[in-house]
Amino acid sequence: FSLSSWKSSVGIDPSQSLTVVEIRKLEEILGIAPFLLDSPCQRYNWPYSPPINGWRSDCSQEIHNLPSLLSNMNCYIDQSCTAVHCCIDVNELGKSLEIGVKIDPCDFRLTVRIEKLSFDVTLYDYEWGSQKVLDLYGVMQISFIIENLYEEKLYLISLNASVNFDARSEPVYNVIMKNNLLPKAVCDWTSDFYIANFSLTDWLERKHYTIVDALPSNILYQLYEETNIGHYFLDNQCSRSNSSWTKGAHYSFSLQGIVRVEYSIEDLYTERYYLVNIRIRFCYESTESQCEEKYTILQNMKLPKQQCDWSSGFSIPGFSLESWYHQHSMAPGSQLQDWMISELLNDLGISSYLHVKQCSRHSSPFYPSNLGWNKGCTNSINLPQIPEPTTCYLDTSCTRVECCADVDFIPYSFNTYLHIDPCKQIITVGTERLHRNISFSDYQWGKQEELWLAGVLHLSFEIDDFSGESKYLVSLNMSICFESNKSCHVSTQILSNTWLTKALCAWDNNYYISNFSLTNWLEKENMSLPLPDYGQLLLFEDTGIAPYLQDNQCGEDILKFKHSIFTNACPLNVSDIELVEIPCHLSALCTGIECCVHSNKLNRDFHTRVLVDPCSYVVTVGIDNFVYNTSITEFSFGEVQQFSLAGIANIELIIYYLEKEHSYLVSKNISICTESQDTCEQNYVILENMMLPILQCSNNDGFIKEDFSLERWRNESGFSSNDSLTSVDVSELFEYIGLSYYLLSTRCNRSSDPYIPSVKGWNSLCINNEDLTNLTGPVSCNLDSICNKISCCVDVENLDRTIEISLSIDHCNSKLTLQLERLSIDVSLVDYKWGTQLEHGLVGVVNTETTIYNLAAENNYMVYMTVLVCLESNDTCAVDEVILDGVKFSKGVCDRSMENEFSLAAWLDEKGLPKSIESLPVWAEVQLKQELNIDKFLKPESCSHTLASSNGQKNTFGLFGIVKLEYILDKDSPETFSLHLDINVCFEPDNKCELEIEIYNETTVNRQHCDQAPGFLNSSFSLNSWLSDKSININSIDDATASDLITELGLSDYLGWSNKCNIYNPPFNGSIDGWSN
DSSP: OOOHHHHHTTTTOTSSSOOOOHHHHHHHHOOOHHHHHHHHSOOTTTTTOOOOOTTTOOSSSOOOOOOOOOOOEEEOOOOTTTTTEEEEEEEGGTEEEEEEEEETTTTTEEEEEEEEEEEEEGGGGGGGEEEEEEEEETTTEEEEEEEEEETTTEEEEEEEEEOOOOTTTTOEEEEEEEEEEOOOOOOOOSSSSSSTTHHHHHHHHHTTOOTTSSSHHHHHHHHHHHHTOOGSOOSSOOOOOOOTTOOOOOOEEEEEETTTEEEEEEEETTTEEEEEEEEEEEESSGGOOOOOOOEEEEEEEEEEEEOOOTOOOOOOOOOOOHHHHHHHTOTTTOOHHHHHHHHHHHHHHHHGOOOOOOOTTTTTTTTTTTTEEEEEEEEOOOOOOOTTTTTEEEEETEEEEEEHHHHHHTTTTEEEEEEEEEETTTTEEEEEEEEEEEEEGGOOOEEEEEETTTTEEEEEEEEEEETTTTTEEEEEEEEHHHHHHOSSSSEEEEEEEEEEEEEOOOOOOSSSSSBBBHHHHHHOOOOOOOOOOHHHHHHHHHHHHHGOOOOOGGOOTTTOTTTTOEEOSSOOOOOOOOOSEEEEEEEOOOSSSEEEETTTTTTEEEEEEEEEEETEEEEEEEEEEEEEEEEGSSOOOSSSEEEEEEETTTEEEEEETTTTEEEEEEEEEEEOOBBTSSSSEEEEEEEEEEEEOOOOOOTOOOOTTTTTTTHHHHHHHOOTTTOOOOOOHHHHHHHTTGGGGGGGGSOTTSSSTTTSBBBTTTEOOOOOOOTOOOOSSSSSEEEEETEEEEEEEEGGEEEEEEEEEEEETTTTTTTTEEEETTEEEEEEEESSOOOEEEEEETTTTTTEEEEEEEEETTEEEEEEEEEEEEEEETTOOOOEEEEEEEEEEOOOOOOOOOOOOOOOOHHHHHOOOOOOSSOOOOOHHHHHHHTTGGGGOOOSSOOOSOOOOOOOOOOOOEEETEEEEEEEEEEEEEEEEEEEEEEEEEEEESOOOOOEEEEEEEEEEOOOOOOOOOOOOSTTHHHHHHHTTOOOOOOGGGGGHHHHHHHHHHOOTSSSSSOOOOOTTTTTTTTTBOOOO
């Protein structure tokens, strides 16, 4: 056919337009008349107007890169985003023709239309990527190609249309779409009947059949067609008797309301199972209860998960990006358009794992950055420089790293992350939406683990836990690869033996599910108590406690946990432990309590433990495998501590350290709570103000590793004699010898405050510092302005580490405090024998030798101190430095008249004791004395007011405002004194004292007549004999001996220590013949 020839044959000028009648004749001749719409489309009416570049779209998502259309056509994309309609002006026919392509991802149908001519097929019958043509008798043709980017949830479509009136010429296609991406709709798989309110009974009645009849095939096919399920039947039916039948995937949808698959899948993540329920129903009536056949396939079935290969390669074995480029007729490395990016990601099999929104290195949290890092962590962390095209973010927790890496030629940005959560004790590693959760109990510290995403994105990491230093040592590498047999496109070392500091964890974890209620959970899951095995596993997973439960329940340990018995393995005498309702155990350490509590509702044992180890300097609190270790210095003694396993199992704990009694005072409660808005259903008082004795552990026992040798350790660890130890090696060494828990988080620095400026190794703020020792070793020290505290920083040069040591004397509280890094040691000077050597050590490595003399006549202490740092048990120490060689510490002036702000009534109320109590329990008496800070001053045997009265020493003294002697002494005459004396004992501030005893009230007392005759206080005193008794001679008298001599002679009360005369100072200096005139 040729339009021009046809016009000539009927006598129409080929250059003239056709009349309406002539057009009708033409449509009949062409055979297209029956297929034309009764009402032609209108380009300038809805839905085609108003257009932009010929397009109008109701799709909620933006369709990118739509071509500009010719002036004779307008196109429209509807709300589904996968249906395209076009209205094309055909001048020869004097009207517009409408074409359409509709892809229905939910009903799996493809509809292609030219006017009334329509083809409707299932997507199963379309070969993705093949070109198909719909032809309206040669006049109009539609050519299309559709690709299903399944992982991307997109269709890639190219669509062309042509109008032709000359069979002798090839049709000229106009581009409508070219490699455009159409997003798929989200489907509701629970579709209802295709025929609303369908009833099989009614349908059969209309066909004059009943439901019990065997239906002929023609009626069956008609039923399939009208209910719209015939399209979905497999060509070959499955056979229920076929022994080779392999179970396939089950679809979670209703097939036009007739075939209904109902299923639920629960992820028992920790147990590595899926809990699956599957039911199939056949329903022929729209009423829910009218389903005739019901089949339960699986009911609460635990299906084991396969072991995942986290290092798997490309989804297409041997994938090569270079080959992929060649297949698409492009030069390798060329920048890809959007549709090609989607196709590549789909081919790689990673689309479904990618975030909808890409990360951006130029926005939060990656921007701004310096050397590849945006650092939200405020701690001092030495991060390596990250090269382009990667930027990373270290968040405020200091243990979560997130990175964004650009791939320039796609262009696309990929997100990767590693999160170490010390509080939930879980490691999370992920790329985009794919991630692994690894419980601390399942991870082998120091082992390299990997995560591959379809061979493209690769993370490898290695983590070491240095619990003593409260840090993780982390290495993390990231790669992006597009070639099976070539190097990766991006390979970046994110962390390389980098120290990440742990955050402090709140022990009182709340419920994993906010406002959790077991009652509501049971109702939601349609379960009741007692729970079946699968229900128990599901509950543990939902409540977040599954990763922490021990494999073997504590109730199985019948030696340690016997029914309602408190077993005692402590070798020391412990006061009677009251029976409790649950089995508990006092450990051989004497300060460790373990209990096994059984939850009646959950039918599960929980192993609770509280251990205070003063020798290892660690406090351990835990429930099953949910365990925290913390340094004693960071534990809050005297405060109520709450420790919880996801709100279900709970420990309430308060511990006091009773220094004088060398004990811990412990109260411990355990509770099981399954209703967050109600009281706990199980509550147990385990210990209530129980004094647990501390086993003697000496700080002078030496190395934890007996006969330790640094040289031997180096050899066993593979170091040569010339190898220097890195900071990582030193940390491993300190973990090995048990020093880590004692180390301060911030090291001292000899080149910074308070150790500079220094003279002879000292930065002294004390005015009288002429006696300071000349420090020649790797030590710098500081003496404070009050002249009673020193701190020193010691370099351990072969370990590239510093150790901080301090010593202070609190004269008013008669206390010596020695600090070795975190270890703090208090020594009461009330019981100390002056001049004896005190030895203290820190796991054999750091040691001090201290001797103190009391120079009463000078009002000073004289101190000798040596510091040693030893790394060989049988060799000389690396550092052996005399820090103090008879340096005098001045005694401060003590205010003994201070008022008491303590309230006994409030204290009794806080301890739950009645105010009317006549005698305190032993624990309360001990604790009260310690909190009042008077315990060290009390004599072992108390005095008795029933003894015969005797003359006592007159004194002005107050003991922290509790006990006060108040006196007034006046001279009435040369022969008498006037004396007023009261003794008060007060436990309430600004209130009447419990005891107010008036001893003297303006009492006149005769003066004693003193014998002022010459002679010694001890009439037989001899200096030579006194020196001989002390095995010293006149030339070796030091300050301590001189102080003793002055006291022996009775001169100390008469010598002024605050303003001693000095022959070298005014007014005695510059003398001639002994006189300054």
